[in-house]
């Protein structure tokens with residue numbers, strides 16, 4: 548076994564990690580699906596648990612030596628149940644995408660119809676985008692938001708009655724409004740469809756009681772653990788007890804092999820953190836910060852999709868400012884502000900150069916930034932987007948970004 552420290556043995560990788568740490572420290576991370584995990588979570592990810600094979604589930608493993616692994620996985624499950632009030636939980640999905648795939652195969656047959664939201668209206672790739680394999684296996688049909696940006700329940704019901712889906716899917720990647728799960732459930736019951744919510748983006752807000760929780764109402768709820776939930780990169784499936792066997796079999800052996808127990812340990816730690824009272828304050832502040840940005844952008848003439856935000860993110864049409872989503876993203880990158888270009892509902896432009904940018908507050912809020920910082924950042928973003936080709940100005944804003952982020956150190960423990 549190699550006994551050298553990383554820095555000595557592999558300077559190429561060590562330097563890349565150090566530079567990435569510096570990038571995270573010195574910039575403003577506003578991709579709404581990103582966050583910063585705690586030192587404890589990092590520690591578990593880098594632990595010896597990565598060495599262990601543990602195919603199967605606690606108490607029913609195909610390998611010996613799983614007594615401590617079982618402790619880890621049971622702890623993760625119990626904490627997640629407490630957080631969301633779920634009857635059954637599978638913490639093994641390697642990420643959000645495989646969690647969704649496992650559900651589709653666990654409760655449906657190939658060719659079955661799934662009713663999900665149109666992708667340009669906020670849906671996710673794994674909800675049947677034509678580029679995914681799932682789109683070849685299942686028949687995806689789509690509902691949309693209405694002109695005001697709200698989910699059009701009349702349209703959703705009409706489509707459900709017409710297409711008789713086996714599954715109705717809610718939960719989105721670029722949708723900024725609250726979701727009325729009870730209305731969806733009513734429609735699903737009317738047509739005999741299963742209900743699934745993919746709360747990947749908003750799981751942390753739900754866990755903190757800051758957004759509606761679909762878990763008590765819906766058959767199945769999937770999530771990632773690395774977005775607002777602020778855990779390691781990973782996925783999770785919550786379901787009613789009656790689906791437990793199907794879901795567990797679909798994850799393993801249906802889709803995956805050995806679970807990543809270092810990752811499951813890190814999930815358990817993140818769940819413990821999310822159970823703390825301070826996580827409630829965190830979730831509240833995420834929403835407050837997003838509301839400040841909503842006001843700043845509205846005041847400055849930007850077009851906010853869905854009319855604003857109830858959660859952590861904003862989808863903004865930047866074309867009225869004379870830039871495209873791609874140009875906006877690049878200019879903001881130059882200034883040290885990381886966002887992503889994004890389609891807006893019924894976008895006339897292409898996915899590679901859409902009309903919008905999507906940004907959010909979870910990562911900045913983790914750094915401790917509050918209303919005053921959001922005012923500053925909203926102003927910086929507006930200046931960048933208004934003068935996106937003025938490289939001198941972008942350099943000056945980059946310096947302002949550095950000064951601001953230096954006031955909110957991220958990982959002083961890891962400082963080099």
Ligand SMILES: *Cc1c(COP(=O)(O)O)cnc(C)c1O
Pocket residue numbers: 580642643644645647670671673718719720745746747748771781782
């Ligand atoms: C992020 C996301 C996923 C996918 O998660 P990965 O971990 O990237 O596979 C699935 N669904 C929704 C709604 C998401 O936002």
